[in-house]
Amino acid sequence: MNNENAAKLDRRKLIAGIGTAAAGAMLFGNRAFGAASSSLPSSPSGISAWDLARDETYWRRVASFYDRTEGIVNLEHGYWGKMPRPVQTAYLEALQRVNKQNSFYARKEFSADYRRAVEQVATLLGAEPDEIVLTRNATESIQSLILQYKALKKGDSVLLADVDYPSFKVLMRSLEQSRGVKAIELALPRKATQADLLATYIKAFDANPKIKLMLLTHVSNQHGLILPVAEITAEARLRGIDVICDNAQSWGLLDYRIRDLGVDWAAFNLHKWIGAPLGIGALYMRRGTREKISVHPAEKDLSSTSVSARVHPGTINFAAILAVPDALEFHNAVGGANKAARLRYMNDLWRNEAETLSHIEVLGGADPESRTGMGSFRLLGKNSDDDAKALQKKLETDFGIFSVARYGLADGACVRITPQVFTTPNELEKLGSALKKLCG
Numbered sequence: 001m002n003n004e005n006a007a008k009l010d011r012r013k014l015i016a017g018i019g020t021a022a023a024g025a026m027l028f029g030n031r032a033f034g035a036a037s038s039s040l041p042s043s044p045s046g047i048s049a050w051d052l053a054r055d056e057t058y059w060r061r062v063a064s065f066y067d068r069t070e071g072i073v074n075l076e077h078g079y080w081g082k083m084p085r086p087v088q089t090a091y092l093e094a095l096q097r098v099n100k101q102n103s104f105y106a107r108k109e110f111s112a113d114y115r116r117a118v119e120q121v122a123t124l125l126g127a128e129p130d131e132i133v134l135t136r137n138a139t140e141s142i143q144s145l146i147l148q149y150k151a152l153k154k155g156d157s158v159l160l161a162d163v164d165y166p167s168f169k170v171l172m173r174s175l176e177q178s179r180g181v182k183a184i185e186l187a188l189p190r191k192a193t194q195a196d197l198l199a200t201y202i203k204a205f206d207a208n209p210k211i212k213l214m215l216l217t218h219v220s221n222q223h224g225l226i227l228p229v230a231e232i233t234a235e236a237r238l239r240g241i242d243v244i245c246d247n248a249q250s251w252g253l254l255d256y257r258i259r260d261l262g263v264d265w266a267a268f269n270l271h272k273w274i275g276a277p278l279g280i281g282a283l284y285m286r287r288g289t290r291e292k293i294s295v296h297p298a299e300k301d302l303s304s305t306s307v308s309a310r311v312h313p314g315t316i317n318f319a320a321i322l323a324v325p326d327a328l329e330f331h332n333a334v335g336g337a338n339k340a341a342r343l344r345y346m347n348d349l350w351r352n353e354a355e356t357l358s359h360i361e362v363l364g365g366a367d368p369e370s371r372t373g374m375g376s377f378r379l380l381g382k383n384s385d386d387d388a389k390a391l392q393k394k395l396e397t398d399f400g401i402f403s404v405a406r407y408g409l410a411d412g413a414c415v416r417i418t419p420q421v422f423t424t425p426n427e428l429e430k431l432g433s434a435l436k437k438l439c440g
């Protein structure tokens with residue numbers, strides 16, 4: 001390691017806890033990409049997140065940290081999040097350092113860097129470090145929770161919903177074969193308020209008294225619908241139902257602390273809305289709740305109470321984990337609440353227009369509390385998979401707008417629109433004008 005890189009590593013090691021997203025800007029000046037950090041976006045004080053959401057000067061500055069997709073208006077940012085340039089630089093530097101130092105780094109220094117990343121993730125989530133283990137993605141976290149959940153017995157029921165992530169629905173249904181339980185899939189209303197959603201879940205709980213375990217998605221990947229997780233979880237708890245929460249799409253798209261949701265177990269990734277390199281997820285297990293999730297069978301100590309014993313990932317992407325503090329720093333510099341408000345505002349820009357068009361059907365949240373920066377629509381009455389595929393293709397080829405078709409809702413397929421913090425109002429106006437022309 002040359003002196004300069006060693007100094008950078010030492011500076012990185014100095015980074016301890018971070019401020020909360022709601023607090024906006026935080027630590028600068030002691031990080032790997034040094035000079036760049038002093039010019040990170042810093043949100044103005046004394047202005048609400050909602051007012052800042054309309055401040056184009058501020059968001060142009062934020063956008064200047066990102067490289068843009070070329071050749072198309074990209075409104076498909078629900079797949080994974082783009083790293084801002086300072087995070088990408090830190091990642092590339094880490095990759096070079098790890099590759100150069102190889103096992104000497106991994107065996108001697110990585111565990112301290114890993115712990116630091118976990119501490120910072122825990123701080124931003126409002127959790128304790130011993131409640132968090134980093135995984136490769138939300139899928140790995142959810143698989144551990146669902147497949148290692150111990151408390152099911154033959155004859156029990158498990159609950160899932162149409163808005164859940166498709167492969168997680170398959171996984172929940174697989175418990176029928178492997179555990180002899182009945183899987184019940186709830187169809188949520190096409191458009192719903194928080195009250196409607198809570199009522200739908202309560203009705204399902206009351207109609208199915210054998211439910212023992214449920215999957216609950218904080219923000220659906222189909223249309224960005226927010227589920228009232230805290231309220232549903234409280235009702236589930238009253239009935240002895242355990243909740244596994246999928247937060248893959250919500251962390252960073254919304255600004256919250258895990259305790260706000262009241263859940264015992266949750267799965268995250270950091271490569272969507274936190275802007276970390278691809279391949280970083282997290283598993284949260286509240287203290288005192290681990291006995292119901294067995295230790296991963298590849299672990300030596302099957303009686304371990306540690307959350308990290310619930311996964312067994314093998315060799316991981318060291319460099320990606322090293323860049324996690326940089327991603328959190330950038331996220332905090334923009335401000336979690338500011339990001340959430342801006343993305344909601346961007347969603348409103350096309351959505352409000354779409355709501356006025358009689359040939360367009362907008363799906364998802366019927367009240368502001370149920371809506372995020374992500375949204376979906378379809379042509380009225382055209383809800384087959386082929387309809388959604390054709391609509392996505394038309395937007396791409398005729399209007400130069402990239403989106404994605406989603407097929408998981410009981411109500412039928414749709415096209416999902418997901419702006420990012422660097423998306424411009426002009427790009428959403430283009431979508432609005434395309435929607436008008438889709439008539440007939």
Ligand SMILES: Cc1ncc(COP(=O)(O)O)c(C=O)c1O
Nearest residue numbers: 137138139165221246248249269
């Ligand atoms: C709601 C939801 N859950 C889970 C996942 C899977 O996340 P990961 O790719 O991190 O495993 C996604 C990915 O799109 C998602 O949108």
